[in-house]
Amino acid sequence: MDDSVLEALVIENKSKIVLLVLDGLGDIPDAARGGRTPLGAARKPNLDAITPGSALGRILPVAPGITPGSGPGHLALFGYDPIQVVVGRGVLEALGAGMPLQRGDVAARANFCTIDPQGVVVDRRAGRIASDVSAKLVEKLAKETGRIDDVEVILKAGKQHRFVALFRGPGLAGDVTDADPHHEGVPIPDVRPLDESAAGQKTAHIVNRFVARAKDVLQREKVANAALVRGVSARPHFPGYLERFKLRAAAIAAYPMYRGVAELAGMSVLPVGDTPADAFALARERWNDFDYFFIHVKATDMAGEDGNFDAKVAAIETVDAALPALLALEPDVLCVTGDHSTPVPAKAHSWHPVPVLVHGHLCGADHSPQFNEKSACAGSLGDLRSRDLMAVLLANALRLDKYGA
Amino acid sequence: MDDSVLEALVIENKSKIVLLVLDGLGDIPDAARGGRTPLGAARKPNLDAITPGSALGRILPVAPGITPGSGPGHLALFGYDPIQVVVGRGVLEALGAGMPLQRGDVAARANFCTIDPQGVVVDRRAGRIASDVSAKLVEKLAKETGRIDDVEVILKAGKQHRFVALFRGPGLAGDVTDADPHHEGVPIPDVRPLDESAAGQKTAHIVNRFVARAKDVLQREKVANAALVRGVSARPHFPGYLERFKLRAAAIAAYPMYRGVAELAGMSVLPVGDTPADAFALARERWNDFDYFFIHVKATDMAGEDGNFDAKVAAIETVDAALPALLALEPDVLCVTGDHSTPVPAKAHSWHPVPVLVHGHLCGADHSPQFNEKSACAGSLGDLRSRDLMAVLLANALRLDKYGA
Numbered sequence: 001m002d003d004s005v006l007e008a009l010v011i012e013n014k015s016k017i018v019l020l021v022l023d024g025l026g027d028i029p030d031a032a033r034g035g036r037t038p039l040g041a042a043r044k045p046n047l048d049a050i051t052p053g054s055a056l057g058r059i060l061p062v063a064p065g066i067t068p069g070s071g072p073g074h075l076a077l078f079g080y081d082p083i084q085v086v087v088g089r090g091v092l093e094a095l096g097a098g099m100p101l102q103r104g105d106v107a108a109r110a111n112f113c114t115i116d117p118q119g120v121v122v123d124r125r126a127g128r129i130a131s132d133v134s135a136k137l138v139e140k141l142a143k144e145t146g147r148i149d150d151v152e153v154i155l156k157a158g159k160q161h162r163f164v165a166l167f168r169g170p171g172l173a174g175d176v177t178d179a180d181p182h183h184e185g186v187p188i189p190d191v192r193p194l195d196e197s198a199a200g201q202k203t204a205h206i207v208n209r210f211v212a213r214a215k216d217v218l219q220r221e222k223v224a225n226a227a228l229v230r231g232v233s234a235r236p237h238f239p240g241y242l243e244r245f246k247l248r249a250a251a252i253a254a255y256p257m258y259r260g261v262a263e264l265a266g267m268s269v270l271p272v273g274d275t276p277a278d279a280f281a282l283a284r285e286r287w288n289d290f291d292y293f294f295i296h297v298k299a300t301d302m303a304g305e306d307g308n309f310d311a312k313v314a315a316i317e318t319v320d321a322a323l324p325a326l327l328a329l330e331p332d333v334l335c336v337t338g339d340h341s342t343p344v345p346a347k348a349h350s351w352h353p354v355p356v357l358v359h360g361h362l363c364g365a366d367h368s369p370q371f372n373e374k375s376a377c378a379g380s381l382g383d384l385r386s387r388d389l390m391a392v393l394l395a396n397a398l399r400l401d402k403y404g405a
Numbered sequence: 406m407d408d409s410v411l412e413a414l415v416i417e418n419k420s421k422i423v424l425l426v427l428d429g430l431g432d433i434p435d436a437a438r439g440g441r442t443p444l445g446a447a448r449k450p451n452l453d454a455i456t457p458g459s460a461l462g463r464i465l466p467v468a469p470g471i472t473p474g475s476g477p478g479h480l481a482l483f484g485y486d487p488i489q490v491v492v493g494r495g496v497l498e499a500l501g502a503g504m505p506l507q508r509g510d511v512a513a514r515a516n517f518c519t520i521d522p523q524g525v526v527v528d529r530r531a532g533r534i535a536s537d538v539s540a541k542l543v544e545k546l547a548k549e550t551g552r553i554d555d556v557e558v559i560l561k562a563g564k565q566h567r568f569v570a571l572f573r574g575p576g577l578a579g580d581v582t583d584a585d586p587h588h589e590g591v592p593i594p595d596v597r598p599l600d601e602s603a604a605g606q607k608t609a610h611i612v613n614r615f616v617a618r619a620k621d622v623l624q625r626e627k628v629a630n631a632a633l634v635r636g637v638s639a640r641p642h643f644p645g646y647l648e649r650f651k652l653r654a655a656a657i658a659a660y661p662m663y664r665g666v667a668e669l670a671g672m673s674v675l676p677v678g679d680t681p682a683d684a685f686a687l688a689r690e691r692w693n694d695f696d697y698f699f700i701h702v703k704a705t706d707m708a709g710e711d712g713n714f715d716a717k718v719a720a721i722e723t724v725d726a727a728l729p730a731l732l733a734l735e736p737d738v739l740c741v742t743g744d745h746s747t748p749v750p751a752k753a754h755s756w757h758p759v760p761v762l763v764h765g766h767l768c769g770a771d772h773s774p775q776f777n778e779k780s781a782c783a784g785s786l787g788d789l790r791s792r793d794l795m796a797v798l799l800a801n802a803l804r805l806d807k808y809g810a
Contacts, residue, residue: 001468001488009471053436362751364433364778367440380778382758382788384469391470395756402754403467404474404487405497 003081003244005403006391012246015332015397017292018283021077022319023070023258024301024342026354027373030309038303038312038344039355040372044320046327047336047357051371055363057381058353059389061340067351070257073339078265078294079244079390087264088174088233090164095260097156097164101235106172106203108232111161112137112224115215119187124180126224128160133223138163141227144217148209165229167206173199174234179211188228207232240266241292245394250286252279253296262294276322287329295326304342312344333360333396335389336371353383360396408486408649410808411796417651420737420802422697423688426482427724428475428663429706429747431759432778435714443708443717443749444760445777449725451732452741452762456776460768462786463758463778464794466745472756475662478744483670483699484649484795492669493579493638495569500665502561502569506640511577511608513637516566517542517629520620524592529585531629533565538628543568546632549622553614570634572611578604579639584616593633612637645671646697650799655691657684658701667699681727692734700731709747717749738765738801740794741776758788765801 027037061068061076062083071092072082087095094107101107112126112134129137135157142155151169158164175194181187191207193200207229214227241249243266251262251269259269268290272282279295297319303311326334337356340349355376368375384392394400432442466473466481467488476497477487492500499512506512517531517539534542540562547560556574563569580599586592596612598605612634619632646654648671656667656674664674673695677687684700702724708716731739742761745754760781773780789797799805 001471005488006468006471362433362748362755364748364757365436365440367434378783380758380782382463382782388469391468392756393470395470395472400470400472400756402472402474404477404492405494405501 007244009401009403010244010246010394011399011401013397013399015291015399016287016329017247017333017393017397018295018326018331018335019077019293019393020295020297020326020334020336021074022297022300022316022336022338024304024340024349025338026341026343026350026352027304027312028341028343028345028352029373030344033309037373038309038316040370040374042313042316042320044316046320046323047371048369050327050334050359051357052367052369053365054357054359054371055381056366056368056371056376056379057356057358058376058379058383059337059356059386060353060383061386065351067349068340069349070339071261073386074258074261075265076386077337077339077389078241078262079387080238080265081387085236085238087236087261089231090174090233091235092257093231094164094166096257097158098256098259099154099156099164099166101166101260102168103235103237104168104170104172105235106167106174106232107235108165108167108207108229110163110165110227110229113161113226113228114224115188115226121181121184121186121188124184124228125161129223131157131159134161134163137218137221137224141214141217145210145213148206148213151206153210161224165210167203171199172203172206172234173197174203174232175200176204176207176232178228178230178232179207180228180230188226191229191232203232236264238264242266245390245399247292248290249292249294250290251294251296252282253294255296255298258296267294276319277325280322280325283326284329300338301342304344305347307344307347309344333358333393335359335393337389354386356381356384356389358392358396363396412649414806414808415649415651415799416804416806418802418804420696420804421692421734422652422738422798422802423700423731423736423740424482424698424798425700425702425731425739425741426479427702427705427721427741427743429709429745429754430743431746431748431755431757432709432717433746433748433750433757434778435749438714442778443714443721445775445779447718447721447725449721449776451725451728452776453774455732455739455764456762457772457774458770459762459764459776460786461771461773461776461781461784462761462763463781463784463788464742464761464791465758465788466791470756472754473745474754475744476666478791479663479666480670481791482742482744482794483646483667484792485643485670486792490641490643492641492666494636495579495638496640497662497665498636499569499571501662502563503661503664504559504561504569504571506571506665507573508640508642509573509575509577510640511572511579511637512640513570513572513612513634515568515570515632515634518566518631518633519629520593520631526586526589526591526593526631529589529633530566534628536562536564539566539568542623542626542629546619546622550615550618553611553618556611558615566629570615572608576604577608577611577639578602579608579637580605581609581612581637583635583637584612585633585635593631596634596637608637641669643669647671650795650804652697653695654697654699655695656699656701657687658699660701660703663701672699681724682730685727685730688731689734705743706747709749710752712749712752714749738763738798740764740798742794759791761786761789761794763797763801768801
């Protein structure tokens with residue numbers, strides 16, 4: 001269904017919706033654990049208490065077989081089509097680095113490399129130099145390239161050889177090629193605009209100047225003597241929660257990437273501590289200021305990425321232990337799910353559908369004794385695209401008018 | 406799949422298809438009734454007898470989270486995309502009032518209101534005047550506005566302050582704004598065409614003349630002295646059952662709205678009594694004249710709207726008691742479902758998927774002991790969009806050719 005059809009049905013009321021995202025929640029049965037998943041194995045008495053009265057189901061973040069990154073995974077949960085609404089690599093990297101983006105900003109992923117005297121790239125990652133060494137190079141580079149024409153250049157060091165380059169100035173665009181040959185043995189290519197626009201031409205010119213300046217600044221450095229730039233992209237602008245859903249939305253997320261994506265969706269991003277207890281306490285504190293709360297928990301995904309079953313169980317149990325504070329707020333609709341699966345045996349994001357639980361007075365109780373991948377598969381919500389979950393939550397909050405007479 | 410791909414596969418044979426629609430059939434578990442739904446609680450030995458040999462599943466009328474009106478709900482069951490094929494508010498109102506619509510007709514919802522001497526709307530509903538008082542005003546208004554230029558104006562009283570206005574004449578269109586400010590304290594706005602077409606301009610002119618005439622006619626009335634007009638829409642025209650599916654289709658429905666929508670879909674609308682027994686007797690009588698029978702039962706929806714669990718159970722049991730007469734006709738394909746859910750706890754249409762049962766010699770028996778929301782959720786038909794059900798019924802009737810070699 002076209003977004004505009006949904007948005008035309010949105011009505012306002014006093015209800016409160018909470019979307020509690022356990023990042024990477026979904027998993028696959030682990031034979032070594034009796035075929036259980038971390039969600040199935042976790043002791044979660046508080047979640048168990050509301051599960052029989054909840055509707056269960058599964059969500060598919062992008063499409064069958066597609067493993068989503070964190071950007072598309074969250075955009076879909078926020079009700080955007082992750083194929084249509086694209087956030088560029090550079091922008092995601094900047095958001096993940098906690099760099100506030102203004103409208104018109106262009107961001108890129110960058111990293112140090114080594115080139116030979118003829119300018120040929122000999123090591124695209126400069127031997128994966130240590131983060132602290134790299135940070136000093138970024139500092140030096142930033143000092144020497146503070147401004148190119150009317151464009152401010154803001155750099156932020158990342159892990160090892162990586163850093164983020166942010167270009168802020170009038171008339172920039174994201175549609176340019178990479179200053180990165182993507183393999184060794186050739187020189188760094190010039191950046192070219194992908195269209196005829198003046199903004200593309202200007203951006204290509206600025207990025208090329210930046211790459212040239214980096215060569216100058218770094219020429220006497222031993223560990224890295226040049227920089228590559230890729231994934232140049234403009235901060236996207238699309239209608240946010242207030243405009244689309246008439247919801248005053250708050251994001252309670254400790255990690256920059258999720259704060260950034262939530263900010264793109266028009267949420268108010270609240271400063272918060274690291275634990276679920278911190279997050280729920282903040283929700284309580286700001287309960288009257290918002291209609292919708294996106295609460296993000298990172299630990300489940302990290303445990304999945306580490307292939308650590310017990311750590312993922314513990315992360316879920318920590319959320320459950322803190323849950324009474326959230327339940328005490330009596331949200332009209334509570335949804336517990338993930339942005340994607342990060343199965344312990346995969347040690348990475350995956351394409352598997354993600355279990356979802358929706359609790360509300362008209363959700364249609366499934367009377368399932370437990371919330372896990374298997375019960376979710378049999379749940380009354382069925383299999384949904386993640387981007388359709390938002391409509392289900394609005395419906396449960398009685399925030400959608402009837403379609404047609 | 407594009408409609409044209411499906412329609413190209415349609416073949417003719419002697420099979421008979423029955424679509425038995427229990428309006429608002431779907432429900433959600435009621436904690437006060439041991440977590441049962443009306444469909445689960447109803448004693449339905451005749452349906453039970455065919456259930457193990459049937460395929461079960463669920464249908465989604467429009468999209469996840471979307472609550473459909475009766476129009477979209479039925480259009481989807483009839484194999485139309487309810488987002489693409491839109492029946493305007495005024496047209497649905499006219500159909501619901503039992504006003505036969507001809508091609509080119511434009512219909513609108515109207516109601517009496519009160520305005521002050523400056524023309525400002527002070528009560529949009531004229532104090533919700535009694536239906537009999539309103540009917541007299543409609544009669545008076547109809548007498549004085551029988552014709553505006555070459556356009557015939559046909560009025561029909563509804564409940565309380567409401568009535569339907571039908572405009573019949575050459576060159577009219579539906580794309581005009583409302584003669585309704587939608588809130589009080591401002592004058593009735595002029596109707597404007599939504600495009601540059603001559604038909605839009607003419608329609609706006611005619612509706613404005615009607616609103617002006619109503620002010621003249623009603624000016625000395627105490628209870629209401631003006632009329633508002635909204636949802637102006639033209640009778641849509643789209644390919645019907647014969648053209649699309651090579652089916653001679655009959656509609657057996659007692660209520661005007663469903664008769665009207667079936668007529669839009671090209672069905673022959675048969676006059677019928679109120680009960681399921683009447684409907685099945687009529688099907689028997691006309692069995693040889695048609696390939697497809699749409700049979701509509703309203704009582705389930707009404708009970709759901711009333712929040713009356715027992716009445717919904719009774720409505721289902723009444724259908725079941727009459728069912729042997731229908732089964733005796735031995736339709737090749739029998740489908741039992743609803744156009745949407747009307748859960749008793751919601752007392753309204755809802756977004757929840759609707760259980761569906763398909764019985765036929767190649768349906769693939771699920772061996773479910775009972776037809777209810779839970780068994781439907783686990784059924785072999787899976788979750789379908791309502792608009793795709795028609796293809797499943799045609800397939801079961803062996804009326805679809807293979808796609809590709």
